Amino acid sequence: MIRLVALRKSIARWHGRIRQHPRVTFVALIAAALLVAGWGLTRPGAWLGPQDLTWHRIQVNRDLYVGIDPSYPPFAEWAPEQIDGLEADLAREIARRLAVQPQILIMGFDGLYDSLYVGQVDMVISGLHVDPGRTDWVYYSRPYFDAGQILVSRTDAPVQTIRQLDGKTVAVELASAGDMAAQQWQRRLHALHVERFMLPDDAMQAVQTGEADAALVDTISARLYLKQREGLAMAARTTVPDGYVIAMRRQDYRLTSAVDRMLANIIADGTLDVIIARWL
Amino acid sequence: MPQALHTVRRYGGLAVRLLLIWFALEGPAPAPPRVILGPPQTVETLHPVLCTHTRLTDEVEEWKIQRTLSMVREMGAATIVEFFPWPYIEAQRGHYNWAFSDRIMRHAENQGLTVVARLGLVPAWARPPVVEKVTTLSYLPYDQFDSFAAFVGVFVARYSTQLGAVIIWNEPNLSGEWGNRPVDPEAYTDLLRLVYEAAHAANPSIVVLGGALAPTLEPEGSGSGLNDIRYLERMLEAGAGAYFDALAVHTYGFKNPPQADPEPNVINFRRVELLRAVMVRYGYSSKLVYITESGWSDDPRWTNAVRPGQRIAFTLDALRMAESWPWVKQVCLWDFRQPSDRQNRRDAYYALVSSDFYPKPIYEAVQAYARGWENPYQP
Numbered sequence: 001m002i003r004l005v006a007l008r009k010s011i012a013r014w015h016g017r018i019r020q021h022p023r024v025t026f027v028a029l030i031a032a033a034l035l036v037a038g039w040g041l042t043r044p045g046a047w048l049g050p051q052d053l054t055w056h057r058i059q060v061n062r063d064l065y066v067g068i069d070p071s072y073p074p075f076a077e078w079a080p081e082q083i084d085g086l087e088a089d090l091a092r093e094i095a096r097r098l099a100v101q102p103q104i105l106i107m108g109f110d111g112l113y114d115s116l117y118v119g120q121v122d123m124v125i126s127g128l129h130v131d132p133g134r135t136d137w138v139y140y141s142r143p144y145f146d147a148g149q150i151l152v153s154r155t156d157a158p159v160q161t162i163r164q165l166d167g168k169t170v171a172v173e174l175a176s177a178g179d180m181a182a183q184q185w186q187r188r189l190h191a192l193h194v195e196r197f198m199l200p201d202d203a204m205q206a207v208q209t210g211e212a213d214a215a216l217v218d219t220i221s222a223r224l225y226l227k228q229r230e231g232l233a234m235a236a237r238t239t240v241p242d243g244y245v246i247a248m249r250r251q252d253y254r255l256t257s258a259v260d261r262m263l264a265n266i267i268a269d270g271t272l273d274v275i276i277a278r279w280l
Numbered sequence: 281m282p283q284a285l286h287t288v289r290r291y292g293g294l295a296v297r298l299l300l301i302w303f304a305l306e307g308p309a310p311a312p313p314r315v316i317l318g319p320p321q322t323v324e325t326l327h328p329v330l331c332t333h334t335r336l337t338d339e340v341e342e343w344k345i346q347r348t349l350s351m352v353r354e355m356g357a358a359t360i361v362e363f364f365p366w367p368y369i370e371a372q373r374g375h376y377n378w379a380f381s382d383r384i385m386r387h388a389e390n391q392g393l394t395v396v397a398r399l400g401l402v403p404a405w406a407r408p409p410v411v412e413k414v415t416t417l418s419y420l421p422y423d424q425f426d427s428f429a430a431f432v433g434v435f436v437a438r439y440s441t442q443l444g445a446v447i448i449w450n451e452p453n454l455s456g457e458w459g460n461r462p463v464d465p466e467a468y469t470d471l472l473r474l475v476y477e478a479a480h481a482a483n484p485s486i487v488v489l490g491g492a493l494a495p496t497l498e499p500e501g502s503g504s505g506l507n508d509i510r511y512l513e514r515m516l517e518a519g520a521g522a523y524f525d526a527l528a529v530h531t532y533g534f535k536n537p538p539q540a541d542p543e544p545n546v547i548n549f550r551r552v553e554l555l556r557a558v559m560v561r562y563g564y565s566s567k568l569v570y571i572t573e574s575g576w577s578d579d580p581r582w583t584n585a586v587r588p589g590q591r592i593a594f595t596l597d598a599l600r601m602a603e604s605w606p607w608v609k610q611v612c613l614w615d616f617r618q619p620s621d622r623q624n625r626r627d628a629y630y631a632l633v634s635s636d637f638y639p640k641p642i643y644e645a646v647q648a649y650a651r652g653w654e655n656p657y658q659p
Binding site for chain 1: 580581582583587588589590591592593622623624625626640641642645657658659
C-alpha cells in the first residue's frame with residue numbers, strides 16, 4: 001500500500017515536470033525514439049545493419065564450402081573418389097538439410113583458419129577445439145564429438161565417475177591426458193592406484209583381464225576397441241572433455257544460426273549418433 | 281610581460297592537469313618485464329650427446345628467450361641448434377645488425393649453453409630484383425655465394441668463443457630449400473668450399489657442418505628434391521669432403537621405433553647409418569656426425585605420429601643408441617619450443633615444451649635421462 005502511494009507520487013511528480021517542460025520532454029522523447037530506431041536498424045540483417053553476404057551467396061548458388069584437413073582418419077581421409085570420414089559425412093548432412101550442394105575443400109591443418117578468414121570456405125569441420133584467442137571473428141558451434149578421456153569398465157562392474165575408483169586401480173595410457181588426469185585424481189582421492197600402459201588398447205585389456213577396475217583412455221581409442229570386444233562399456237560422460245566444434249565466421253550470422261539449428265536437429269533425431277557409429 | 285604571465289597561468293594549470301591525467305592513465309599499464317642476466321649457470325648432465333633445436337628466431341620477447349634457454353639447461357642439454365637468418369643480420373649489404381643474434385648468444389652463454397648456429401636464407405639485396413625474377417628467401421644466386429661466405433666469416437669471427445659449430449644451409453636436397461630450383465649438389469659443394477675457407481679464416485678451430493639433408497626418397501630428376509643418400513654421394517664426388525669438418529644429419533623416426541633396420545627406401549631413425557656408410561665408403565670415416573634434427577611427434581591427428589608413451593620410449597632409446605655410436609657427436613631433438621603453437625601444428629607436437637612453457641611428459645622423461653633421475657614416465 002505504501003509502495004503504491006509512493007509510485008503514485010512519483011508519477012504525479014514526473015507528470016508535473018513534463019507539463020512544466022514540454023519542449024524538453026518532446027526532444028527527449030524524439031532522441032530516445034531515434035536511439036531505439038538506430039539500434040534496431042543497425043542490427044545484423046536490418047536495413048542499415050551488416051548483411052550476411054555468405055548466406056546470400058549460399059542461397060543464390062546453392063553451395064556450401066567446407067574446409068577439411070583429410071589427415072585424420074576416421075574423421076577425414078582422402079579416399080580415391082572423395083573425402084571420407086565422420087566429418088565429411090557431417091558436412092554432407094548439414095548441407096543436405098540446408099538444401100545446398102557441399103563442396104569439400106581439402107587443406108593442411110595450419111591453413112584452415114586462414115581459408116575461413118579470407119572467405120575461401122564457409123565453415124571448417126576438422127577436429128577443431130574452441131580457441132578463445134580467435135572468438136573475436138570465429139563463431140564456434142556446439143561440440144559434435146567429444147574426444148576426451150573416458151572411463152571404460154567391465155559391464156558387470158560399471159564405473160561412471162572416477163570418484164568410484166577410490167581404493168581401486170585405474171589403467172591409463174602412458175603420458176597421455178588420461179595419465180595427467182589420473183595423477184591429479186591421485187591427490188584428490190584417498191587411494192587411487194594408477195597402472196600405466198604404453199598403448200590405450202593395453203590399458204583396456206587390463207580391465208578385461210581384471211588387472212584394473214577401469215581404464216581412462218581417449219574416446220576414439222575406446223570406441224574402436226569396444227567395437228571389436230564385448231564385456232566392456234564406456235561411461236556416459238567423459239572425465240576430461242575434449243569437444244570438436246565447427247568454426248564459422250562470426251559475421252555470417254545467418255549461416256551460424258542455420259548451422260546451429262541443423263546441428264541441434266542432427267543431434268536430436270539421432271543422425272549424429274548414426275554417423276559416429278558408422279566410423280567409430 | 282603581464283600578458284605572458286596571464287597566458288602561463290591560464291594554460292599552465294591545464295597542462296598540469298593533462299599531465300596528471302596522462303600519468304593516471306599510463307600508471308596502471310604493466311611495465312615490460314625486466315630481463316636481467318643472473319649469475320652464469322652451468323649445465324648438469326650425464327649425457328653431453330643431448331642437444332635440442334630451439335626456435336628463437338621469431339621470438340619477440342626477451343624474457344621468453346631467457347626462459348626457453350633456462351629450461352633447456354634444466355633439462356640437461358648442453359648444446360642448442362638455433363637458426364640465424366642472414367637477412368635478419370645483414371638486411372643491407374655491409375651493414376650488420378647484431379641485436380637479434382647478440383640477445384640469443386648472451387642468454388645462451390649465461391645459461392652455459394654451446395650454440396650450433398644454423399645459417400641460411402638470403403636478404404633481398406642478394407637476390408635478383410622482383411621485376412627481373414620472383415624468388416623465395418632460400419634463393420641464393422650462384423654469383424652471391426661469396427657474399428654468403430663473407431657473412432659466415434663475419435658471424436664466426438663475432439661469436440668465435442660461443443659457437444660449437446655452424447651449419448651451412450638447411451636441407452639443400454629439397455628444391456623448396458634451394459630457392460625452388462632443381463637441387464644441385466655440385467653447386468652446394470661450391471658454396472661449402474667458399475664458406476669453409478671464410479669460416480676457417482675467421483676462426484681456424486670452428487667446426488663447419490655440411491649437409492643437413494632432409495630425409496627423403498625422391499629419385500634423381502624429381503622436381504621436389506633428391507634422396508639424401510644420393511645427394512651426399514654426389515657432394516662427395518664433387519669434392520665436398522674437403523670442405524666440411526663434420527656431417528649434419530636430419531633423421532626422423534616417424535612411426536618406426538629407433539631399432540628399425542635401416543633400408544635405403546625407408547625413412548627411419550637409423551637412416552643416419554646409411555649416410556655414415558657413404559662417408560666411410562668415400563674415405564671420410566674420421567668425420568663426426570651431428571644429428572641436428574631428430575624426434576618423434578605425438579600429434580593425435582597425424583598418420584606419421586606415435587602415441588605419447590611411445591614417443592618417450594623411442595626418444596630415450598634413440599639417445600642411448602646414438603651414444604653407443606662413437607661417430608655421433610650430438611643428437612638434437614626437434615624442437616624444444618616454438619613461439620606460437622597455434623601457427624604450426626606439426627612442430628607444436630614435436631616440441632618438448634608448449635608455447636606457454638608447460639613441460640610435456642617427454643621433457644620430464646628426457647630431463648630424467650640427462651640428469652640421472654628416475655624416469656617419471658616409466659611404463
